[in-house]
Amino acid sequence: MEITTIETIPLRHSLPEGRSLGDARGFGRTRKTTLVRLETDTGLEGWGEAFAPGRIVEATVEELFADDVVGLDPFAVQSLVDRSYTDPYHFGGDVFVQSALSGIDVACWDIVGKAVERPVYRLLGGTECESLVPYASTMYFTEEERPLEEPIREAVEEGFTAAKIKIGAGRDDDVERVRVAREILGDEGRLMVDMNGNYRPHQAIETANAIADYDVAWIEEPVPPENASGYREVKRRIDTPIAAGEAHYGRFAFKELVDDRTVDVVQPNLGRCGGFSEARLIADMASTENVAVRPHVWNSAVGTAAAVQFAASVSDYPHSRNVPEPMVLEFDRSENPLRDDLLETPLDPTGGRLEVPQEPGLGISIDEQALERYRSEA
Numbered sequence: 039m040e041i042t043t044i045e046t047i048p049l050r051h052s053l054p055e056g057r058s059l060g061d062a063r064g065f066g067r068t069r070k071t072t073l074v075r076l077e078t079d080t081g082l083e084g085w086g087e088a089f090a091p092g093r094i095v096e097a098t099v100e101e102l103f104a105d106d107v108v109g110l111d112p113f114a115v116q117s118l119v120d121r122s123y124t125d126p127y128h129f130g131g132d133v134f135v136q137s138a139l140s141g142i143d144v145a146c147w148d149i150v151g152k153a154v155e156r157p158v159y160r161l162l163g164g165t166e167c168e169s170l171v172p173y174a175s176t177m178y179f180t181e182e183e184r185p186l187e188e189p190i191r192e193a194v195e196e197g198f199t200a201a202k203i204k205i206g207a208g209r210d211d212d213v214e215r216v217r218v219a220r221e222i223l224g225d226e227g228r229l230m231v232d233m234n235g236n237y238r239p240h241q242a243i244e245t246a247n248a249i250a251d252y253d254v255a256w257i258e259e260p261v262p263p264e265n266a267s268g269y270r271e272v273k274r275r276i277d278t279p280i281a282a283g284e285a286h287y288g289r290f291a292f293k294e295l296v297d298d299r300t301v302d303v304v305q306p307n308l309g310r311c312g313g314f315s316e317a318r319l320i321a322d323m324a325s326t327e328n329v330a331v332r333p334h335v336w337n338s339a340v341g342t343a344a345a346v347q348f349a350a351s352v353s354d355y356p357h358s359r360n361v362p363e364p365m366v367l368e369f370d371r372s373e374n375p376l377r378d379d380l381l382e383t384p385l386d387p388t389g390g391r392l393e394v395p396q397e398p399g400l401g402i403s404i405d406e407q408a409l410e411r412y413r414s415e416a
């Protein structure tokens with residue numbers, strides 16, 4: 039089997055004026071991402087997502103990958119991944135190289151799964167998995183005035199039992215947000231917080247201490263992702279687990295997070311970390327240091343579907359069944375038709391469980407009309 043065609047499809051969606059949302063660093067109104075579609079000489083088609091703007095992905099694919107991808111046997115995808123570090127030499131650690139590669143890699147695995155008629159998570163070594171626990175990414179900072187509790191109340195009403203909220207705009211505001219979230223989620227719900235790297239270590243530590251009684255499962259990006267010594271300082275001085283990885287690309291960056299347990303949870307994004315091939319290396323590496331793996335998901339439906347397959351494949355080593363720390367999968371609750379409208383059968387996180395598609399490959403069918411609706415020039 040050989041790949042005959044590679045196509046990049048830029049997607050874009052903007053929220054209405056005045057309804058930007060975001061994190062402690064600021065607001066955004068427009069999402070851009072890029073799908074990668076591969077075709078083979080056997081008629082199989084594969085989909086992946088490069089979680090980066092269209093023009094950059096298109097140029098990167100054209101310049102660095104297209105010649106190697108056309109003619110490639112999708113079963114040999116690992117060779118492409120390894121080559122991203124060596125040919126051209128020195129480019130492999132770049133976010134756009136790894137994003138483009140992620141889209142191609144995931145599309146190859148989609149094809150391989152279809153060829154052998156197995157869902158990707160089984161190819162990655164996962165044991166049978168019917169469903170995952172989704173967590174709501176919610177309580178964004180919003181441009182418009184909204185009652186603080188409204189979004190997390192909506193998530194709970196949808197059936198979510200776990201949520202991650204945005205904090206990072208000052209200790210007192212952090213405490214209020216966490217208090218409200220915990221009250222609405224209840225004592226049993228899993229609650230995570232995301233500082234989006236908006237703090238210096240002493241500020242992150244101050245908030246961590248102030249919210250210590252609210253049973254927070256992890257603090258995400260307490261300091262900027264580039265600030266390795268900051269992570270180590272925060273980790274030495276707080277008890278709450280630390281998570282990072284959405285801004286790390288490729289196995290070498292993740293090795294630095296995993297080594298010496300710089301963080302407790304790594305969060306590869308399947309549209310940026312290098313795809314399934316790199317994510318499984320990251321998961322194996324994490325297991326050697328007893329670091330948890332919980333994929334970051336802020337993608338379109340294709341990247342989300344990839345994260346579902348990956349999450350379903352991750353081993354729960356070293357836990358025995360009586361430790362209550364399930365795999366949880368991020369499911370953004372902000373308005374995003376690129377996530378909700380692109381599939382003929384959308385992924386449904388409501389009711390507290392997310393079914394893992396058992397059909398071959400990613401187990402998804404693209405709604406071509408929706409694709410055209412959100413296709414952009416860049």
Ligand SMILES: [Mg+2]
Binds near residue numbers: 232234258259284
């Ligand atoms: Mg985050």
